[in-house]
Amino acid sequence: MNAPGDAAxxxxxxLIAKLGLDGHDVGAKTxxxxxxxxGMDVTYTGLRQTPEEVAAAVARTRPEVLGLSILSGxxxxxxxxxxxxxxxxxATPRVWIVGGNIPQQDVAALEALGVDAVFPVxxxxxxxxxxxxxxxxx
Numbered sequence: 001m002n003a004p005g006d007a008a009x010x011x012x013x014x015l016i017a018k019l020g021l022d023g024h025d026v027g028a029k030t031x032x033x034x035x036x037x038x039g040m041d042v043t044y045t046g047l048r049q050t051p052e053e054v055a056a057a058v059a060r061t062r063p064e065v066l067g068l069s070i071l072s073g074x075x076x077x078x079x080x081x082x083x084x085x086x087x088x089x090x091a092t093p094r095v096w097i098v099g100g101n102i103p104q105q106d107v108a109a110l111e112a113l114g115v116d117a118v119f120p121v122x123x124x125x126x127x128x129x130x131x132x133x134x135x136x137x138x
Contacts, residue, residue, distance in 0.1 A: 015045065019051060
């Protein structure tokens with residue numbers, strides 16, 4: 001049974017992006033599908049985006065959640081550029097998440113940049129969906 005007001009609740013808007021030269025997007029597309037199946041409004045920017053292109057898309061579409069999928073190992077420099085590009089656009093999503101091949105020792109550095117959560121390869125979709133639902137609605 002839905003709580004009062006649930007029917008009028010708008011879906012969470014999520015923008016998923018692949019930064020840099022990483023050409024592997026099966027995982028990102030699968031996460032997009034899981035989020036859509038959970039009722040979220042998902043935009044996928046496609047492969048080989050620059051942080052500046054993604055920041056412009058965030059400014060244009062104003063999602064509650066920005067999700068970056070990075071498998072290249074360049075997550076720290078790309079996220080530094082992403083933070084700068086978001087600032088330059090004046091576009092700050094409520095929630096910023098990063099997924100991919102992210103070593104545990106890099107999580108604190110990503111959080112220091114403003115990343116709200118890191119989801120390594122193999123994270124259950126339910127974990128990602130639950131986090132987004134909780135944080136994007138708070």
